[in-house]
Amino acid sequence: xxxxxxxxSSVSASVxxxxxxxCRASQGISSWLAWYQQKPGKAPNLLIYAAxxxxxxxxxxxxxxxxxxxxxxxxxxxxxEDFATYYCQQANSFPITFGQGTRLEIx
Amino acid sequence: xxxxxxxxxxxxxxxxxxKVSCKASGYTFTGYYMHWxxxxxxxxxxxxxxxxxxxxxxxxxxxxxxxxxxxxDTSISTxxxxxxRLRSDDTAVYYCARGRGYSAYEPFDYWGQGTLVTVxx
Numbered sequence: 001x002x003x004x005x006x007x008x009s010s011v012s013a014s015v016x017x018x019x020x021x022x023c024r025a026s027q028g029i030s031s032w033l034a035w036y037q038q039k040p041g042k043a044p045n046l047l048i049y050a051a052x053x054x055x056x057x058x059x060x061x062x063x064x065x066x067x068x069x070x071x072x073x074x075x076x077x078x079x080x081e082d083f084a085t086y087y088c089q090q091a092n093s094f095p096i097t098f099g100q101g102t103r104l105e106i107x
Numbered sequence: 108x109x110x111x112x113x114x115x116x117x118x119x120x121x122x123x124x125x126k127v128s129c130k131a132s133g134y135t136f137t138g139y140y141m142h143w144x145x146x147x148x149x150x151x152x153x154x155x156x157x158x159x160x161x162x163x164x165x166x167x168x169x170x171x172x173x174x175x176x177x178x179x180d181t182s183i184s185t186x187x188x189x190x191x192r193l194r195s196d197d198t199a200v201y202y203c204a205r206g207r208g209y210s211a212y213e214p215f216d217y218w219g220q221g222t223l224v225t226v227x228x
Contacts, residue, residue: 046215
């Protein structure tokens, strides 16, 4: 199975900050990488697919980059509604696997 | 609009089985793969498998092989996930999630609201 490792596990930031979350795959996954946002008690929400493509309806302050084994999610200017947990997911091969999550908290 | 509506919460004894339903609407049911993902309390996301609603074909994570069965009923645009021989560590919220394209490798663009399954004696 492909292991997905996110860093950091948690981060504190302020409204307006720029935040970057990293995801590393245990083997190359080309661009088969997606990012999700999850708020407490809610289902995850797809933000980015194919490593860098913005899902319809997602604000442009979210962006993704990377290929192979190293990927990043960047939020350019944090808004109050962005405080949540973020997960990366690989779909290069089965089983599909997720990172352990990064909790983004208000400083 | 696309909607996935899941069945309600369940409480089961260890060793029992549970069947969770997911009714789709707002799109062509047979055109998109459906996946199941679970999340234990306070934990991350775990993929369980997919079903192709068109063919009925399935692919299960090895961890669940022999315990999980995914089926579909195209007449009512519904997929089902049955998990047998339940253990306490199967306590989780179970989600159905639609693949965004025509491939099983596509990420999940729509999710059900989740079904809490509690396994306790």
